[in-house]
Structure formats: C-alpha cells, structure tokens
Amino acid sequence: MRRLPYKSILSLLLLLPAFGIPAAPRKAMPSSQQNESWFEDVTQKAGITSRHHTRRFDNPYAEIMQGYTKLGSAAAVADYDNDGFEDIFVTDSCTTCKNHLYHNNGNLTFTDVAEKAGVANGNDENNASSGALWLDYNNDGLPDLFVVRFGHSILYQNLGNGVFRDVTKEAGLDRYMNAIKAIAFDYDNDGYVDLFIGCYFQPVNIFHPSSPRFFPESFENANNGGGVVVFHNNRNGTFTEVTAQVGIHTTGWTLDLGHGDANNDGWEDLYVANDFGTDRFYVNNGDGTFTDKTETAIGFDTKKGMNVDWGDFDNDGFLDIYVTNITDDYMREGNFLWHNNGNLTFTDISRETGTYDTGWGWAGKFFDYDNDGWLDLYVMNGWVSAGKESYVPDIFAMVTRPGVDFADARNWPPIGNKSLSGYEKKRLFHNEQGHIFKDEAARHGLDSIKDGRGIAVADFDNDGRLDLFVTNADDTPNLYHNVLPTGAHWLGFVLEGTKSNRSAIGAQVRVSANGRTYLRYVNGGNGFASQSTTRVHFGLGKATTITALEVRWPSGLKQTLSALPVDHWYKILEGHSATLMQPGGNKR
C-alpha cells in the first residue's frame, strides 16, 4: 500500500476549514446511536415549501385523464452557478403553476430564484411540465436546463449571470412531444452530450385531443405510445433528430431512460422503461448506432416499467440496473434488479435480493447512504392516495369486458375520489454487502406515504454524506439531510472533460480500498422524474486510505491518479491531477 507524503496531507488539512469541509474523520458511532435515524427532514427549515399541483385537463376526457396523469412532480440537481453547492430545479404542473429554481445558499437553506433566472414559466394551457434535466449542451462549463413537458419542451441556455435564455427554437428542439423524461449522454463520444427524450403519450395534443383513441392499446404490449426521440448535438448549439438513424425504434409508453456502459467497452448503452409493455435494451455499437438486444439481454416483459437506474450494487465491476414496476395485491409484477452477467445479458435477482416488491414503484436510486462502500437503494411508490374506496374494481371491470378497446379513452372509468395503490410506504433498502437488501426506511424516517415520484441524490452541504430530495405528486417535496454518525470514510469527485464532453457524462471512476475496487460513474439524468448529482461519490467504510484511483473518460483516456486523502471532494480535469474542491471559490 502506497503511503502518502506527510507534507501533502498536512497541507490539505490546513486548507480545509477555510472551505467548510470537515477537517477530520468523524468519530465512530456509539452503540446507543445504532438504531437512531440518520436522516432529518429539513424541508421547512430549508425553505423548500412549494407543493406540486397535478394538471387538471379541460376537455371531454378530463375526468378520465385525471386518473392517469398524476405526473410532473420532478426535480433535477446541478450546481448551475458553479459556487460549489448543488442547486435544485423542481417542476410543477398546473396551468398557472410556476417551476422553481432553488439556489443553495450554502447553509442548507435555499432561495427560489426561478423568476429572476427566467425559468419559472413552465406551464400554460398547452404545455405541462413533467420533468427536468441539467445538461451542458454547449460545453461552456455552465449547466443548461431542459424543461421536459407534455407539449413543447424548453431548452434554457445558462448565461452564467444567474439568468437563462430560451433557445429551444434556435437549438432545433421546438417540437410537440408528450415528453416525460430526458437524459443526456454522448452516445458517439464526439465530445458533446446528446439528448434522449422519453415520451409517454404519442405526439397528439392531449390538452385538446381530436380523437378519443390516444390511450394505451394494451396493458401489456402497447406500442401506441410516444417512445424515444434522439437528438444529436451538432456541436454548434443546435441539435438534429436522429432517432431512426441511430437505430432506436420504440413506440412504447416510455416513462424513463437510463444509460450506462454495460460491457465496459467505453460506449454508453441504453435501457428504456416502458409502461404498459416491454422495456428495451439497446447496445451501443460504437459507430453512432445502437442495436436492440432486448431479447437476449433482458427478454420481453409485459410489465409497467417506471424507473431505470444503473449502479454496481455488488461491486463486481459491472453496472447493474434497477427497474420499478407495479406490485400490489391485485398486480404481482415485481421489480427488476438486473444483475449484469458481464456479457450483455442480465438476470433478474429482485426476489432473491428482497427488492422485488415496492408497491406501485416510481423512482429508485442507487446511492451509498452509510458510506460503507455498497450502493443502497431508495424507492418511491404510490399512485393515487385519495378516498377510502378503491379504483381497482373499476379498472378490472373494464379489463374483463369482452372486446373492449383500451385505446379509446372513453372506455376507461373515471377515478373520481378513489385511491389506487395509495398511501404506500417508501422503501430504503440497505445493501447487505451485495447479497440482499434490508428495508430501513422506517428507522430513518424515510417511509413517507405521500405519492412519491422523483429522487434527486446529492450532497447539498458538501459533508460527504449523501442527502435526498424527494418529489411528491400533489404534495410538498421532502429534503432529507443525511446526518450519518458512523464516521465512515468517503471520497468524491467532480469531473470535467476536456476532450470528453465537459460535464464528463459517462466517465467511470474506479477506486481501490478495503481490498476491493469500487466502480461509480457520471450519469446524465437516470431515474424517473429526477436527476441526481453528476458528482461521483464513494463510501469507503473504515478505509482511511485508497490504494488506486482510475478514471476512464468518454474520450477513451484512461487516467491513473495518485491516491488521495479520504473524506474530501476533489475536482479532476481530464488529463490533469486532482485538486480539492473549493465551495464558494469556483465562481465565474
């Protein structure tokens, strides 16, 4: 094991208090704290008080649509002003509702600056906000903002002075889509991130539909949804739609997209979660195209895919995938925890690992909340929590009616004040060393029964303990501050590409410690209704040193770095050595 020069550690430690970074590892947890909660709900204290409002439609099918459009409560995290603290963009959906840009004040309080920044107006009679994505599409080092909408989505360019400019038209992105999800990654490794948009309904005007036949044609094999639309970044501030050219052919009811390098070949692959039918797995051919490998990789399912997140939960060096579906008394679908077999095939081990049943699932995110080096999982659930009466008999009365045309919205029963998989408790699965997961949500006060949707994971106070921002449909969000007392060590990185796309989306980092090598990577927005941090975080448990550090950049560069002192956030510029991250000191 290589020893670090005493001098360099000392100089780092001397620097730390000035930047508000913990100067020394925390003490080990006393046994009396072993059953205490490690998360505090600081939502009110943080000043994040605005609730979400579901869109109410005003058309002949409004009462029916009410049951199927309780969507749009989403959040995306990025440090948009490069002050070293992660900020949060949150969507609302009602016609007059404003979106929110919560600027992180650096002390776990936030200020809504959306109006001032020019990004508040995400809703009107013809558009409803449904999601959000931060992406640096022009490689200027400033996260830009893509507001995903049923209608016309908006691309805002970050001008760097706290103000954003709508560049949708000039970027070539002005198109009607019933979009619900967007992720950005550089599929052709040309140094600029491309845009992948998941669409729920087909591109019909759902605000004023000309025909009632715009609902899913089947509960298990519907192919009349919006599917996926791919925009290639032309590297000049514009995009060109290339969906067919790159080989993405799906017209499913797409709810989420997730990218990751399944076979560690340096090219990002794509998982598409579709509601009412078959998820899709696309392998990146490395020549600017994808091949649909669904059949061999995951097989054809008939479930209700809601979420995709990638992470190496068993630390075997390959990224695994977590997908939520619907699991309730009346519909026993079960989630997928796709274990990566390393050969572009996956095996669902959700039953064996205890991650099978999370109710009516929504976002599910991998993150290491106790810094023990094993990725845990937090999962949202709950569709409609309303009156005592259940909507299930109504829906099954329709389903069992002979010859019913599901695509015709008029055949779907209005939900009224009934509940459907409502009041479900969220799940926090602690990863027991890659074998099974144990639900610890109640212990940590993370078992809310709101209708959860998105989860944005980030370290909002830069203390190395990952916090959670949760969005809830028709309700207030929750900001959970991680106060882990165990003293477990950690290490974190902000990556910046030079030859690679500047936000380093797709870069993989491998850290060796504790006799293991941990793989984490920069993802460009995976997970339903949410985008977590693009920082890369490693829990290290008892390890006070790391023995190796390697970054594989999307450009193909494999960079080996000197081992660094633990318990700090570092910035790594592609091809350069790591520097301590300096909150408040990086402002442009």
Added chain:
Amino acid sequence: MMKNFLSCICAMVLSISLPGGSTAASDADYQQAMRALTTNDYSSALRYLESAMTQDPDNLKYASEYRQAAIRNKDFDRSVAFFEKLAASRPQSANIHLNFGFAYVDKIPTAGSITQVILANKALNEFSRAVELDPNWINYYTRGASYLFWPKIFNRAPLGVADLEKALKIQSTGPRRSYYVKVYVSLGDGYWKTDQLDKALEIWRLGLKQFPGNQQLKFRLEHKGAELQDTIESSFDPNKRVDTDLRELWIAS
C-alpha cells in the same frame, strides 16, 4: 391396470361425474396419445387426445391428460381454443366447462398481470357453469379454490369459503379419498383470508386428524404471523403454476 382403473371409476362415480363412458375408438386414440407422449411427440399426442375427447367429451381423464400435454408443449392457446369449441358443441357438459376453465388457469402463469386477471375471470365463469350443471365435489372445490386467488379488494374469498364448505359437506358423506385433504387446506386458507383465524386453525387441525402427516396442514399449524402469511400468499401467486392435473381423482385411494 385397466381393472384397477375401472374399479376406481366405479367407486368414484357415485359422488362425482368422472370419466364418461369411453368408447373403443376413443380409448384407442387415448392409447396412441400416451405412446406419442413417451417420445415427447406432443403434436401427435394432442391430436389423438382431441380426437378422443371429440368422441367422448365428458371424459375427465382425456381432458386432463390433454391439458397436461398442452402445458408441457406450451400450447395454451390451442388448449383454450379446443375447449371453447368443445363447450360450444356440448354446452350442457359440466366436465367440459370444468376443463375449459382449467385451460384458462393453465395459461395464467405465462401471461402478463392484466391478462392473468382476464384469464382468471374467464376461468371462473366456466367453473360457475360447471357448478350450475353439476354441483359435485370437484366443481365446488375448484370454484371455491379459484375464488381464493382473487385479491382481497374483490371480496371473493367469502364466496370461496361457501363453495369449499359445500365441498366439505359432500366429502363427509362418502368414503374417504386422499385428495379430500385439499379442501381442508383451502378452506382453512379461505378462513384465514376472511380474517377467521380460529376457524382456519380448527379446520386445519381437523384435516390433519383425517390426514396425519400432511405437510401443508402441518406447516400451517406450526407457523403463524408473517411466516404463515407468506406461505398462504405465495400459494396464491398467479405467477406460479397451479397443479390442475386431475389424475389423482382416478388413481387415488
């Protein structure tokens, strides 16, 4: 062998409509089918069994063997279509409706979650028709057990309990059959599903007295709480195949 079979049938026919009067021709087809099955020639086996059933539609044995062959060959749609046609031509045959229902049940584990409900509902319709036409033990037991698979929200478990209590009454009047233990297990599960734990324990105990050593009953009586719940709920998992093989009816003591 045939003698044993016939004596068994003679004993059984008193309480249930078991295999109908097989003809020489239908039996020849059945034998051909059995030979085809020994070489995994499912295509021929299914064809011969369809021929046998067309000649002797009430025969439970032919129907059961046909469905088991269809399961092994994953030919669920063929099985459903065949029984649908047979039921249309012989609408008054309880045995055909029973097997038609089972054909739907056989397909359930291979289907998506919504199709499972549709299939279960269709199966239930056929089982109800069978009960209407012939309210015997197998028809009450089958429909009763089928009701228990439905999620609680549909409130069908009480209907299942009612059917299973009728099956219990029928079986208590005749000679003891090994398969009667199924009613004790299912009826207890029905009581459990309707929040009557005391009655569930009582019927499981009674069953164990009648059928000492039965593992399902023993397990239910030896476990409680979450473990018992997991066991019962997992037995109603629509993704698991339900054993719809009826041969126990004619080979059981």
